[in-house]
Amino acid sequence: MNPLPPVDVEPHPWRGLAWLTRRECHRVLKLWKQTILAPVISSLLFMVVFGLSLGDSIAEVNGFEYRVFIVPGLIAMAMAQSAYSNNSSTIFQARNDRYLDDILSAPMSAWQVHLGYLAGGAMRSLIIGVVLAALALPITGAPLEQPLALLLSVLLLIGGFGALGIIVGIYAQSWDNQSFINNIVILPLIFLGGVFYSVNRLGSPWEQISHLNPLFYVVEAMRYGFLGAADVSPWLSLGVVGAITIALLAWAQILFATGHRLKP
Amino acid sequence: MSSPATSPPALSISGLTKRYADGTLALEDLDLEIPAGSFFGLLGPNGAGKTTLIGAVCNLIRLSGGEIQIFGRPGTGMAARRMIGIAEQEPNLDKFLTVYETLLYHGGYYGMDRSEASERAEQMIDAFDLRAKRDVEAPKLSGGMRRRLLLARALLHRPRLVILDEPTAGVDLELRHELWRYIRALHEQGTTILLTTHYLEEAEALCDEIALISGGRIVARDSAEGLKRTYGVDTLEEVYLRTVAGGRIALDVMEEVE
Ligand SMILES: Nc1ncnc2c1ncn2[C@@H]1O[C@H](COP(=O)(O)OP(=O)(O)OP(=O)(O)O)[C@@H](O)[C@H]1O
Ligand SMILES: [Mg+2]
Numbered sequence: 001m002n003p004l005p006p007v008d009v010e011p012h013p014w015r016g017l018a019w020l021t022r023r024e025c026h027r028v029l030k031l032w033k034q035t036i037l038a039p040v041i042s043s044l045l046f047m048v049v050f051g052l053s054l055g056d057s058i059a060e061v062n063g064f065e066y067r068v069f070i071v072p073g074l075i076a077m078a079m080a081q082s083a084y085s086n087n088s089s090t091i092f093q094a095r096n097d098r099y100l101d102d103i104l105s106a107p108m109s110a111w112q113v114h115l116g117y118l119a120g121g122a123m124r125s126l127i128i129g130v131v132l133a134a135l136a137l138p139i140t141g142a143p144l145e146q147p148l149a150l151l152l153s154v155l156l157l158i159g160g161f162g163a164l165g166i167i168v169g170i171y172a173q174s175w176d177n178q179s180f181i182n183n184i185v186i187l188p189l190i191f192l193g194g195v196f197y198s199v200n201r202l203g204s205p206w207e208q209i210s211h212l213n214p215l216f217y218v219v220e221a222m223r224y225g226f227l228g229a230a231d232v233s234p235w236l237s238l239g240v241v242g243a244i245t246i247a248l249l250a251w252a253q254i255l256f257a258t259g260h261r262l263k264p
Numbered sequence: 265m266s267s268p269a270t271s272p273p274a275l276s277i278s279g280l281t282k283r284y285a286d287g288t289l290a291l292e293d294l295d296l297e298i299p300a301g302s303f304f305g306l307l308g309p310n311g312a313g314k315t316t317l318i319g320a321v322c323n324l325i326r327l328s329g330g331e332i333q334i335f336g337r338p339g340t341g342m343a344a345r346r347m348i349g350i351a352e353q354e355p356n357l358d359k360f361l362t363v364y365e366t367l368l369y370h371g372g373y374y375g376m377d378r379s380e381a382s383e384r385a386e387q388m389i390d391a392f393d394l395r396a397k398r399d400v401e402a403p404k405l406s407g408g409m410r411r412r413l414l415l416a417r418a419l420l421h422r423p424r425l426v427i428l429d430e431p432t433a434g435v436d437l438e439l440r441h442e443l444w445r446y447i448r449a450l451h452e453q454g455t456t457i458l459l460t461t462h463y464l465e466e467a468e469a470l471c472d473e474i475a476l477i478s479g480g481r482i483v484a485r486d487s488a489e490g491l492k493r494t495y496g497v498d499t500l501e502e503v504y505l506r507t508v509a510g511g512r513i514a515l516d517v518m519e520e521v522e
Contacts, residue, residue, distance in 0.1 A: 012375030019372025
């Protein structure tokens with residue numbers, strides 16, 4: 001077959017963004033057992049083991065049954081980890097196998113590439129959050145009191161942890177680096193951020209120390225959205241999470257714009 | 265096919281310098297102009313800077329200095345990038361996509377709409393004899409098939425400037441001749457080609473102009489015949505050995521001849 005002559009076409013960066021978004025979502029769905037099913041099952045196990053079995057022997061926390069109290073934090077934890085680990089691994093793979101070059105050489109601007117890579121983690125995180133909420137709310141009887149505040153905290157959580165995933169994926173030297181950050185930083189901080197207990201009850205100095213943990217505010221913001229009550233004001237938690245999210249998004253954007261570590 | 269004299273060069277590089285983070289100076293104040301419509305060969309030993317030069321043109325490395333224009337458009341802009349198709353030296357295929365999807369998504373990244381990209385993907389699958397592997401993922405292809413898919417992807421969006429970094433390395437004789445035929449036909453249709461290769465007979469057979477690069481500098485540039493004449497030798501291989509065997513000496517020779 002004879003080749004066709006070249007054509008002059010206007011670049012359509014928006015289409016490029018749409019296709020990169022599709023590609024990222026395609027990857028999530030293709031690997032759905034690892035990307036969706038596994039995290040949903042492990043969160044449900046937490047809810048069952050801690051909530052339903054221990055729940056009866058633990059008194060109410062802040063006026064909520066224990067099994068209700070832990071639901072928002074567990075959903076936050078699952079969503080944060082999936083947004084993070086999705087983006088860190090997809091970027092790392094694209095860098096490592098150099099198929100990122102097909103994106104870098106395409107007519108897209110830095111922030112379009114950035115948005116496209118955020119999309120996969122966002123979709124994965126949202127699916128997990130919706131599935132978990134759909135299962136956990138009826139089972140435990142947890143309410144959904146402040147849908148708008150919940151929506152805002154979900155968006156900030158997805159943006160912040162998605163951007164953190166991108167940053168770690170860009171800096172990672174090896175595959176292990178990303179899970180190291182997850183296991184050593186995110187997971188412990190989110191546990192200590194009061195997923196399973198109210199930090200108010202810790203007493204000095206642990207209560208004050210807990211307030212230095214940024215992930216405490218993530219859990220608090222999500223808890224306020226679901227339960228309509230939390231240890232600190234929702235304005236404070238949304239403010240802290242919002243500021244951190246903006247800083248992380250800006251950092252990721254700088255990496256895409258300068259090509260630092262993406263291009264030699 | 266030659267273009268009107270008024271059309272800007274396909275590629276215009278001035279003062280291009282690239283120093284990698286580890287201090288390696290891969291390109292040094294390099295100037296190069298490739299006329300629209302030419303079939304241009306870039307030859308030079310391992311480590312001469314060919315892949316670095318190509319990376320600079322395709323937004324794949326960070327420049328340390330210099331400027332690039334593609335058909336008169338700034339190399340950093342979207343319009344320039346839309347006009348380039350690149351097949352890199354090392355096959356870099358998305359491991360989550362099948363042959364068809366690789367082509368389809370590439371078309372999308374380059375701004376084609378779905379039906380256009382899909383139709384074009386099927387054409388390229390036939391043109392590069394990948395029909396039987398249409399729904400197979402890239403990691404399950406043989407080396408030669410990957411090479412073909414890489415080329416098909418580079419050409420999918422019908423770029424005006426096609427850059428091929430050692431497209432025939434590790435390719436069997438039959439496929440190599442097929443690729444030559446295809447690339448020649450592509451050139452006849454008006455596509456500008458920039459090719460790097462270590463097969464000098466390939467460069468001689470295909471290219472209407474050749475530049476020799478060594479140590480990050482262009483040391484000679486002419487048609488194959490012109491180069492042989494300049495150096496008073498019978499084969500391109502001798503030219504190659506004289507020029508890039510010691511870039512400095514080659515420059516002296518060139519000055520004497522001039
Ligand atoms: N990522 C990198 N970091 C540091 N140095 C690099 C990097 N990539 C290439 N180099 C160095 O830059 C120089 C030019 O390399 P380049 O890959 O451009 O050569 P080449 O002409 O394509 O060689 P080959 O024929 O082997 O493909 C070499 O000295 C190489 O070691
Ligand atoms: Mg090379």
